[in-house]
Structures are given as C-alpha cells and as structure tokens.
Amino acid sequence: MQQTETAVYFILTVPEIVLFYLVVLFFMRPSKAVLIASLAGGLVMALLNIAFDLIAYYAHIWHYFVTGLFLHLALPIYITPLLIFGSLAYLLIWKFWEGRTHWVSLLVLFGVPTFGILRDIFTVLVAHSSYNQWDSPLAIPYLIVMWAVMFYAGYFVFRRMAPSFQQKPVMD
Numbered sequence: 001m002q003q004t005e006t007a008v009y010f011i012l013t014v015p016e017i018v019l020f021y022l023v024v025l026f027f028m029r030p031s032k033a034v035l036i037a038s039l040a041g042g043l044v045m046a047l048l049n050i051a052f053d054l055i056a057y058y059a060h061i062w063h064y065f066v067t068g069l070f071l072h073l074a075l076p077i078y079i080t081p082l083l084i085f086g087s088l089a090y091l092l093i094w095k096f097w098e099g100r101t102h103w104v105s106l107l108v109l110f111g112v113p114t115f116g117i118l119r120d121i122f123t124v125l126v127a128h129s130s131y132n133q134w135d136s137p138l139a140i141p142y143l144i145v146m147w148a149v150m151f152y153a154g155y156f157v158f159r160r161m162a163p164s165f166q167q168k169p170v171m172d
Contacts, residue, residue: 006077018083020084043086120147
C-alpha cells in the first residue's frame with residue numbers, strides 16, 4: 001500500500017513539530033491561562049490559513065499538488081501555523097514584552113509574518129521546492145494580506161484572552 005505525501009508529512013514531520021513545541025514549553029513554563037490563550041490564537045491563525053487557502057483554490061490564485069489532499073488542502077501542514085507561527089510566537093511575545101528584552105517581542109511581532117511571506121515567495125518562485133503552485137499574478141499580494149490577517153487576528157485573540165502582560169508573577 002502506497003502512502004500519500006500528506007500522510008508521510010504527518011508521520012515524519014508533525015511529531016518533530018509537536019516535540020519542539022513541548023520542549024520550548026517546558027523551558028518557558030507559561031501559566032495555564034497564557035498557554036490556553038496562545039493555543040487559541042494559534043488556532044485562529046491556522047483556521048484563517050485554511051480559509052485563505054480554500055479561497056485561493058477556488059479563486060484560482062494557487063493550489064496544492066501533493067497526494068492525499070482533503071477538500072483541496074494538505075491538512076497536516078496547518079500544525080505549523082497553529083503551534084509554531086501562532087502559539088509559540090505569541091508566547092515569545094508575551095515572555096519578552098517587559099524590560100530590556102522588549103525588542104525580542106517586537107522582532108517576533110513583525111518578523112514572523114515577514115518571514116512567512118518571504119519564505120513562501122522563496123520556496124515557490126526561487127527554490128521551486130514547494131507543494132504549492134501559484135496560478136495567478138495576484139498570489140504575492142494575496143499572500144501578504146493572508147499573513148498579515150491571520151497572524152495579527154491570532155495575536156488579537158491571544159491578547160484578549162491572555163492575562164495582562166503587566167500581571168506576570170513576581171518571584172520572591
């Protein structure tokens with residue numbers, strides 16, 4: 001029996017992503033409320049990513065060309081926006097918001113969407129190593145809007161749910 005490319009991705013890559021996320025959580029030790037808020041923000045980001053990808057497919061902006069698609073989507077790839085570009089990024093912003101390391105929060109806040117845009121452009125146009133095929137010249141502007149909307153919508157949910165950044169526990 002031959003496995004689909006999405007199944008192979010799920011088997012080989014998703015456990016590494018989850019393990020990396022859990023290791024970072026172990027060292028970061030966020031409170032339960034902050035962790036739930038970051039996961040909610042990451043979920044919003046992943047769901048918006050799915051919605052944008054479906055719209056892109058039906059508007060003929062881009063499509064995925066791997067085997068094992070479900071509703072024209074490679075579902076295992078959305079674990080990355082959920083855990084890494086969403087939840088983990090929001091946790092890093094929260095962790096470094098106060099004090100001398102505030103610049104790290106700003107770097108993550110503006111760097112993650114910028115990195116996502118540049119990575120997607122590079123993998124499709126330069127490296128030709130993506131599982132994604134662009135069908136329209138609107139792909140780059142659409143990609144920029146997609147990353148901005150999904151990252152900052154997730155961040156908005158995170159900020160609304162997370163305890164105030166000023167209410168971090170103080171060590172005695």
